[in-house]
Amino acid sequence: MTNTTMSFSIDTVTQETVTVKIGKALDFRNAADFKTTCQEQVQSGARNFILDFSETGILDSTGLGSIFSLYRQVSPLNGQVVFASVSRPVQVVVQLTRTYKVFRQFPSVEAAREALP
């Protein structure tokens, strides 16, 4: 049995753009850690967040709520939150909640990096 709530790894793309590797889960167990991690990045100047869901098997309502929180933080700063390499379980949540209307999706992190400033 594996622990699916490891911390999040950050890859700085530019001064304003970072990639957050979500890992196996973003749910009620680690959503607070995600918010703290992203808040630290915003305080350091990040405005655009690429969320890498390539390995993610669990995105629950609390995890999605923490992404909404990030969106509310960066939107007034003209920032963006985009999804990359969206796994099928995450895509099911995206479809269920229609959040594809808000969060642009890219087939890969590289494609997202090219599209963001």
Added chain:
Amino acid sequence: MEYITHRFSDPATLIDRVHTVFENWEEKESLPGCLDEDIVHRLKLAIHEWLANLVQHADFRDRRPEISITVRALRNGIECAIEDNSEGFDLNGQLTAKPDVIDAFPERGMGLLMIKACTEHLDYEELTNMRHRLQFIVSSDRDPWLNIPF
């Protein structure tokens, strides 16, 4: 297909253990291959959300927690029952109190609505032996969605 039941007793490891069970279902092809992949993911999401509710809010008093998950494949979906020995919740009251249209970009309060959106024949009842049971069906008959204003 026969009923498949799994039992759990430690809320601290419940979520990881259940997702390990999900992986075993896929590896051993316990669920019929004819089921759409998205149905299985919606089943997992509904189970996860309910268990998250149990882990965060259930009151087991001084009893050793007992949680069981039973699934059975239907012709075009999956039937699921989750039983536990907690004090239970006023689920029907909460679902009635929650409007279908919720606040824009909500941080909390989507879990029960997600379960409601993913499932059909959702029912929650108190059993006679100090247990509670959530039952539902996830089927291919509908394209569910949760109305979140953006």
